[in-house]
Amino acid sequence: MINEKINYKSTLHACYLGYITQALIVNLPPLLFVIFKDKFNLSYTMLGSIVVAIFITQLVTDALAVKFADKIGHRKAAVLAHALAAAGMVLLAFLPNFTLHPFFGIIVSTIVFAVGGGLIEVLVSPIVESLPGEAKASSMSLLHSFYSWGQVTVIVLSTLALTLLGHDLWFLLPLAWALLPVFTLVKFTKVPLMPPVEENQRMPLKAMLTSKIFLVAFLLMVCSGAAEQAMAQWASIFAERGLGISKTLGDLFGPCIFAVMMGISRTLYGMKGQKINIHKTLVICSVLCVPSFALTALAPVSALSFFGCALCGLSVSLMWPGMLSLTSAGYPSGGTAMFAILALGGDLGCSAGPWLTGFVADLKDLNTGLLAAIIFPVVMLVGLAILKGLLKSKTKS
Secondary structure, three states: OOOHHHHHHHHHHHHHHHHHHHHHHHHHHHHOHHHHHHHHOOOHHHHHHHHHHHHHHHHHHHHHHHHHHHHHOHHHHHHHHHHHHHHHHHHHHHHHHOOOOHHHHHHHHHHHHHHHHHHHHHHHHHHHHHOOOOOHHHHHHHHHHHHHHHHHHHHHHHHHHHHHHOHHHOOHHHHHHOHHHHHHHHHHOOOOOOOOOOHHHOOOHHHHHOOHHHHHHHHHHHHHHHHHHHHHOOHHHHHHHHOOOOHHHHHHHOHHHHHHHHHHHHHHHHHHHHHOOHHHHHHHHHHHHHHHHHHHHHOOOHHHHHHHHHHHHHHHOOHHHHHHHHHHHHOOOOHHHHHHHHHHHHHHHHHHHHHHHHHHHHHOOHHHHHHHOOHHHHHHHHHHHHHHHHHHHHHHO
8 A cells, every 4th residue: 555645745845846947937037137138138128028928928827727727637737837847948048049039039938938837836836735734824835935945046056057157158057957847747747646626616716706805815916926026036137237246146145045035934934834823924024025125225235235135035935825825724615726816816916016126127227116116015015904804804794
């Protein structure tokens, strides 16, 4: 008889690798922004558009996955997701130099691996949520910590590779990273998966989409994604161009310190967080997020800006997994469709946050662009207050 515990551990490990692949998809392009800007003469708005392409593609994928993910099965969808992630990385290595405009080649490659990323995002959370065991919020946070540690790994290894190889050989980087989704793809062909929620047991989409509580949760997912990625996507180039330090130091002390703080917080919550009130935690996170953006953008010395970036990583750390856990606890029969819709909201925010930052940066400067992102944690605070009131009313009724 096969040991179920060992089997489901292997499933968890595959999901962890899936989130590291997701971190690769989201975080490798910004590390190449300076190279793309200098080598291909791309504007800040065009660079921001690469990020928008990632998350808009994931958003469309999320929307489509509402209908087809459960029908084709989690295993086939997971294998397809990682195959597309690997293909997109290979295309990124070659297409920019073999198309009439490098920007077009970058966007096409981005769309391919972003479809894979969108599927990973939709599938991995419900797979982990379905596994046997208690402390679902802690499990979700621990899962998302692998996104953060994946982000750190991608940043450190990519930065070292670019330093050793030089900017002219940048295309070797996505080629090497393509091996990660290939390895994860093989893992997903073997691990055991729990069956998805039966269609007749799932909460109807119409009921979910007309629920005030769910709609507020969707808005908060938008704010979560926007606050996180507004800093994560621009931290590297801000450190170099805004603070005047080298690209290597900019990558290590900008997005890396952001990701480390995010990873530490998610890991600690994943280990000890089952007794913590997630709503109160999200309020504290939102409050801390406001001064983190202000400090990063306005601090007179680099050290304080980096502290602001670290504080931002800490403050946004639990927003995305916390909202997933809060919502899934309220809608246990939501199924993959619920996670797909929430991921859609998160990706909408992940597009809006970096785009707004880049748009304002082109109008004035990158410091002002980062400062504009304060709007997202402010809206999150308001939304959490509204959500608390709605939940109280539901309990009384």
